[in-house]
Amino acid sequence: MKPDIKICGLKTSEAVDRALARGATHIGFIFFPKSPRHVDPEIAAELAEPVRGRVKIVAVTVDASNEELDDIVHLLKPDVLQMHGHETPERILQVKALYGIPVMKAFSVREASDLERIDPYVGVADRFLFDAKAPAGSELPGGNGVSFDWNIMASLDASVDYMLSGGLNKDNVGLALASTRARGIDVSSGVESAPGIKDIVMIDAFFDAIAEARSVGA
Numbered sequence: 001m002k003p004d005i006k007i008c009g010l011k012t013s014e015a016v017d018r019a020l021a022r023g024a025t026h027i028g029f030i031f032f033p034k035s036p037r038h039v040d041p042e043i044a045a046e047l048a049e050p051v052r053g054r055v056k057i058v059a060v061t062v063d064a065s066n067e068e069l070d071d072i073v074h075l076l077k078p079d080v081l082q083m084h085g086h087e088t089p090e091r092i093l094q095v096k097a098l099y100g101i102p103v104m105k106a107f108s109v110r111e112a113s114d115l116e117r118i119d120p121y122v123g124v125a126d127r128f129l130f131d132a133k134a135p136a137g138s139e140l141p142g143g144n145g146v147s148f149d150w151n152i153m154a155s156l157d158a159s160v161d162y163m164l165s166g167g168l169n170k171d172n173v174g175l176a177l178a179s180t181r182a183r184g185i186d187v188s189s190g191v192e193s194a195p196g197i198k199d200i201v202m203i204d205a206f207f208d209a210i211a212e213a214r215s216v217g218a
């Protein structure tokens with residue numbers, strides 16, 4: 001099955017256009033002021049408007065308040081809310097009731113037991129995203145360009161719909177697809193020349209690597 005492909009942390013129309021031209025199914029905008037990828041909701045809305053309906057627009061938030069979510073949802077009108085903090089199942093239900101938008105809940109993983117943390121969220125979150133744990137000292141819960149051991153994904157129930165994330169790049173995405181049952185993949189740093197700076201050539205190389213991997217059966 002063709003995987004969903006999310007390019008995250010977009011800040012320019014050039015990168016948005018390239019991601020779409022190459023077959024991105026999802027584009028992510030980061031709403032986390034400490035991130036080099038942070039954009040204001042007004043800017044994200046301007047970037048997303050020309051491509052609305054052709055790709056899923058994902059708003060990435062971290063323990064956002066209702067006030068912050070109100071701004072993001074009303075200005076950007078995302079198709080998906082990615083919750084990348086410590087949101088509880090109750091908070092997710094509350095947000096879904098408030099906005100009626102599907103939620104992708106992110107979890108940071110290092111070992112197989114970390115996957116058990118999704119149990120109370122099954123049937124609550126619409127999708128999961130598994131990312132690597134942030135390195136010591138990082139202020140970012142995501143976008144750190146580090147991977148985890150994908151072999152642990154074999155212990156996850158096959159019915160769980162998830163995106164695989166964390167340190168993917170042109171050199172490892174083929175192996176990631178071949179060694180997991182991920183129905184989607186997500187990349188940020190792996191298509192950047194510097195933190196927060198998306199690189200068109202690297203975006204191309206990432207999609208080329210996926211095409212190459214799929215041609216040999218990944």
Ligand SMILES: O=C(O)c1ccccc1NCC(=O)[C@H](O)[C@H](O)COP(=O)(O)O
Pocket residue numbers: 008009028030032035036037060061062084131140141142143144145146165166167168186187188189190
């Ligand atoms: O990317 C960020 O700066 C970020 C900041 C705060 C919360 C989440 C963030 N990113 C979320 C993503 O979905 C990233 O694409 C994901 O963590 C993978 O990043 P990378 O390892 O750099 O490919």
